[in-house]
Amino acid sequence: MLDDQDRALLRRWQDDPDLSPAQLAEAMGLPAARVSRRIARLQEAGVLTGLRAVIDWRALGYGVEISLRITLEKSAPRAFDEFLAAAREVPEVVEIQTFLGRVDVRLGVIARDLHHWQALWRDRILTLPHLADIEALMTVATVKAEEALPL
Numbered sequence: 001m002l003d004d005q006d007r008a009l010l011r012r013w014q015d016d017p018d019l020s021p022a023q024l025a026e027a028m029g030l031p032a033a034r035v036s037r038r039i040a041r042l043q044e045a046g047v048l049t050g051l052r053a054v055i056d057w058r059a060l061g062y063g064v065e066i067s068l069r070i071t072l073e074k075s076a077p078r079a080f081d082e083f084l085a086a087a088r089e090v091p092e093v094v095e096i097q098t099f100l101g102r103v104d105v106r107l108g109v110i111a112r113d114l115h116h117w118q119a120l121w122r123d124r125i126l127t128l129p130h131l132a133d134i135e136a137l138m139t140v141a142t143v144k145a146e147e148a149l150p151l
Contacts, residue, residue, distance in 0.1 A: 065139040
């Protein structure tokens with residue numbers, strides 16, 4: 001699906017995502033029109049799904065990161081859907097993952113400090129519907145968080 005030029009383009013853009021398509025073309029020694037066509041083809045194929053701003057939540061005053069492993073009470077027919085809908089409504093929930101196995105859902109939650117976390121826990125997390133079991137893990141350090149792919 002990807003040829004060597006596509007891979008080179010994606011590697012270069014991952015290395016410097018601030019490059020415009022014209023700057024990317026210049027850096028690669030290719031005509032801008034060819035790079036623009038390749039970018040459009042990669043978007044149409046779903047390889048490039050968009051460009052985004054990456055915001056460091058720590059710089060905005062959020063100093064606590066918690067990972068919640070949740071098992072749901074699944075006796076209600078729509079328990080999973082109702083839980084996910086409610087979890088999406090909590091602004092401090094920045095990531096939701098679903099699993100097969102003993103744990104059903106993992107929530108990534110941020111808080112300004114421990115006082116804020118306690119309020120979130122009591123007022124927002126513990127009130128989510130269909131909770132059967134919940135384990136909270138506080139992040140001590142992020143050792144690796146790489147978004148670039150090995151192309």
